């Protein structure tokens with residue numbers, strides 16, 4: 097049996113499908129598993145993405161979970177490893193990007209890894225070490241209001257340096273634009289001068305492909321899905337990957353559809369508002385949940401007569417003022433957990449009603465819901481918008497799931513995913 101080539105650890109589930117869809121598009125047969133698998137790798141898989149929910153866990157738990165995933169991937173025979181985090185570098189002052197990357201490097205007996213969250217197709221670029229979201233710096237984007245990981249500094253060298261004792265350097269755009277050989281020699285120089293990481297500038301996909309090529313010999317690569325663009329080609333050059341493999345079309349599922357949204361990002365809030373212009377929606381308020389009101393039962397009772405006629409949206413998503421008000425009373429973690437738990441129970445209830453196609457908005461939200469549905473693995477299908485593919489769960493009651501990163505997708509993403517007209 098062929099061994100997988102690339103073993104990936106994603107710090108959240110939406111990030112996992114984002115990375116998996118990039119690998120599939122570049123011709124790698126990719127399986128996404130939820131948590132460290134209990135089963136052996138299926139045959140004929142080129143890349144495995146283990147999706148964890150470590151982005152906002154306490155640092156020690158994030159390290160333990162990531163190392164367990166790495167051990168499994170090593171045992172499966174992977175040659176190269178990828179730590180996938182968010183294209184907006186979502187983290188707290190303590191981590192978890194730095195501490196997890198440190199632990200992975202140590203376990204791989206490596207001293208150096210690149211760090212590049214750039215994802216130009218979704219307007220994330222890195223210039224002189226500063227992360228831009230569209231035409232504004234990260235800290236001026238909606239990410240400054242993120243409920244769990246507010247990002248208040250766009251200088252990634254500084255942000256990562258705060259999370260690791262290993263010195264962090266920069267490979268700037270003029271070097272990156274000279275191509276793979278120049279990038280490789282910049283990596284070598286940084287490693288020789290004792291740096292543990294290099295933040296790497298990237299403004300377009302060509303840069304990302306060159307960075308990928310330069311990292312062909314690296315044991316560990318860290319970044320967003322963009323930097324995975326060039327990895328398949330490395331394996332092809334080495335004669336390890338066949339040409340022209342395409343992502344399989346997912347077998348369909350019979351049943352009803354719904355959207356569950358827990359993301360409070362600018363993009364998701366706009367998608368929720370767009371949906372509400374013509375379609376039914378039900379809002380969950382964490383303050384009411386905290387008071388003990390059974391909004392799960394209310395939402396399901398509301399959905400029952402509607403969902404048979406067309407998809408419904410149930411959401412906790414709220415504007416920054418509303419999120420802040422809930423967090424002031426409950427704390428960010430409890431407010432978030434209340435909405436995640438409610439949406440998870442609603443997802444289980446909707447499945448009982450015959451829903452088999454679910455669009456989930458939000459990384460933490462998707463993680464909570466997918467766990468509640470006891471999904472163990474996902475096959476990756478076609479892209480709805482950059483970074484968000486349809487997936488099909490691999491179990492006895494298969495569902496189609498679209499795990500949408502909060503920040504991703506056009507304003508009509510929900511309708512587009514479900515094939516609905518305006």
Ligand SMILES: Nc1ncnc2c1ncn2[C@@H]1O[C@H](COP(=O)(O)OP(=O)(O)O)[C@@H](O)[C@H]1O
Nearest residue numbers: 243359412414431432435436458459460461502
């Ligand atoms: N009204 C609300 N008040 C406070 N927190 C909320 C509210 N609605 C959702 N949340 C929480 O905000 C967090 C959003 O994170 P996530 O799902 O990862 O979205 P994103 O992909 O935008 O980062 C979740 O923990 C979610 O439960």
Ligand SMILES: O=C(O)[C@@H](O)C(=O)COP(=O)(O)O
Nearest residue numbers: 110111114182183459501502
């Ligand atoms: O890289 C990205 O932006 C996404 O793949 C991602 O990690 C999504 O995270 P959320 O925005 O929390 O869904």
